[in-house]
Amino acid sequence: SAFCIGSGGSAGREGPIVQVGAALGSTFGQWLRLSEDRIRNLVACGAAAGIAATFNAPIAGVLFAVEIILGELHMGMLGNVVISAVTASTVERVFLGERPAFNIPIYGIQTPWEVLLYVLLGILAAVTAVAFIHILYWFEDLFDGWHFPDALKPAVGGLLLGALALIYPPFLGRIGVPANETLAGLPITENIPHIFGAGFSVIEGALLGQLSLALLFLLIFLKPLATSFTLGSGNSGGVFAPSLFTGAALGGAFGQVVKVLFPGMTSGPGAFAVVGMAAVFAGAARAPFTAILIVFEMTDDYRLILPLMAAVVVSVLVAERLERESIYTLKLTRRGIRLQRGRDVDVMESVRVADVMITDRLTLSVDTPVTVLAQKFIETARHGFAVLDENGELYGIVSLSDYRAALEKYKDVSKLTVGDIASRAVVTAFPDETIGAVMRRMAPRDISRLPVVDRENPKKVIGLVRRNDIVRAYEIGVTNREKARLLASQKRLREASGLDTVELRVEKGSFCDGKRISEIPWPQDCIIATLRRGRRAVIPHGNAALRAGDILIAVGKPDALATARRLCTEEEKGTVETEQ
Numbered sequence: 286s287a288f289c290i291g292s293g294g295s296a297g298r299e300g301p302i303v304q305v306g307a308a309l310g311s312t313f314g315q316w317l318r319l320s321e322d323r324i325r326n327l328v329a330c331g332a333a334a335g336i337a338a339t340f341n342a343p344i345a346g347v348l349f350a351v352e353i354i355l356g357e358l359h360m361g362m363l364g365n366v367v368i369s370a371v372t373a374s375t376v377e378r379v380f381l382g383e384r385p386a387f388n389i390p391i392y393g394i395q396t397p398w399e400v401l402l403y404v405l406l407g408i409l410a411a412v413t414a415v416a417f418i419h420i421l422y423w424f425e426d427l428f429d430g431w432h433f434p435d436a437l438k439p440a441v442g443g444l445l446l447g448a449l450a451l452i453y454p455p456f457l458g459r460i461g462v463p464a465n466e467t468l469a470g471l472p473i474t475e476n477i478p479h480i481f482g483a484g485f486s487v488i489e490g491a492l493l494g495q496l497s498l499a500l501l502f503l504l505i506f507l508k509p510l511a512t513s514f515t516l517g518s519g520n521s522g523g524v525f526a527p528s529l530f531t532g533a534a535l536g537g538a539f540g541q542v543v544k545v546l547f548p549g550m551t552s553g554p555g556a557f558a559v560v561g562m563a564a565v566f567a568g569a570a571r572a573p574f575t576a577i578l579i580v581f582e583m584t585d586d587y588r589l590i591l592p593l594m595a596a597v598v599v600s601v602l603v604a605e606r607l608e609r610e611s612i613y614t615l616k617l618t619r620r621g622i623r624l625q626r627g628r629d630v631d632v633m634e635s636v637r638v639a640d641v642m643i644t645d646r647l648t649l650s651v652d653t654p655v656t657v658l659a660q661k662f663i664e665t666a667r668h669g670f671a672v673l674d675e676n677g678e679l680y681g682i683v684s685l686s687d688y689r690a691a692l693e694k695y696k697d698v699s700k701l702t703v704g705d706i707a708s709r710a711v712v713t714a715f716p717d718e719t720i721g722a723v724m725r726r727m728a729p730r731d732i733s734r735l736p737v738v739d740r741e742n743p744k745k746v747i748g749l750v751r752r753n754d755i756v757r758a759y760e761i762g763v764t765n766r767e768k769a770r771l772l773a774s775q776k777r778l779r780e781a782s783g784l785d786t787v788e789l790r791v792e793k794g795s796f797c798d799g800k801r802i803s804e805i806p807w808p809q810d811c812i813i814a815t816l817r818r819g820r821r822a823v824i825p826h827g828n829a830a831l832r833a834g835d836i837l838i839a840v841g842k843p844d845a846l847a848t849a850r851r852l853c854t855e856e857e858k859g860t861v862e863t864e865q
Contacts (some may be wrong), residue, residue, distance in 0.1 A: 536561020
């Protein structure tokens, strides 16, 4: 990250700092063998500390951890997150001093109807944020699909950014931007394009209303492009600062236009730049509270809180309509990982395609005669196959409905091949996606089956997922959810009492087989809570006789449960040591 940002990469430093803080929290948590919830808490603490120290914004750091990392407000975790953010911000102020990130004039609202202009700015910010997300991931897909050594892809991204930087200053002169605005504004460095680095000096220029309309308008497009070159190619950095930069440029340009249309009736371009900065970040990250508080803390100006809240909320609502996922969660979603923000997880989101897809007898070659296809339908009792070309790569998919359509269309199908009747517009799935994601892809198109392809080689077919596989996936999902709930209950019980809960299966011929519960010398620190026989739950009275295959739910200390397990599995009483 230091190499990338220090050499001019268009990225923010907050992403790497948050990642380092989160990694430290996770590492300490695993080293101390803490529970999963406590490790999540430490990860959130590290992230909050990173934001608080980077932007001198402890409150925003806390909200960033809650909105982005945790996804829910958990009072048991909040205290630790607050302490981490306050500590980090205090240390930062000791070394760097207590000052806002940006020194700007005090802005306010001139007239009440001015809020409507900020609402309009919120809509524009949402469109800009969603466009930023799509551009970034388009370039990432472009580089991922490029057959080129991964280690060299960041260098190619840097080369593209450098080429853009070379043509950037001369182009500014041609469109009439003053010469003094072609520099970044740094006091000791000249000829640094605005699109390089995090761009905080440019942001401050926009907040002060010092940049021209032509320059601001151009930066709205060039900053996301430069960031996409940098991060899309694999360079290390964050999207926090670029989204603030883009928002400041959008708000500043919008303020310049408003100033011309309504002279003397608004607060000036700088005020709109402040609000635009928060609105674009909120639309990209879907973190409205973080956006509001971080801009408030970075500018140390409370007077714009009303238009700030209005624009941010509108931006988030519109952005949600245009793109469901945020700039942080879209990559996870495309890999089949859906973050559920404090909601019960859909059972279909817990089952992967790889868990239910079929992997045998699922393909036919493109030159297979249609007459053979009919035989395959009968032999396999399947209604569709993936079709491979002469290189063994995905060509299309053929179904029973395609075969029936061919019979109606052609009088003689004996000369046709599978390639002649196969559907070429193929929708595919990846093995690591969830069944829920596949369902959302199949339902609107009324598709009965999808070829499953390798993520690294989308032309390589490795399976097929069908509608009846989805039914099976639902059963697996329900089972997984019940197991997860049971494990959570066991975990809470273990933490509260130090006791474990286990399932004991009575094996045929074991000491317990055929005996009443009261006749078995159970360990002192073990209680039989439930007896399950088939699908029935039986109250474990002392005179209840155990049979092979019965499932006992036992609660107790680990050593006692181990003894109880031996009673249910070993044959002779003499081999079992019981606790008196």
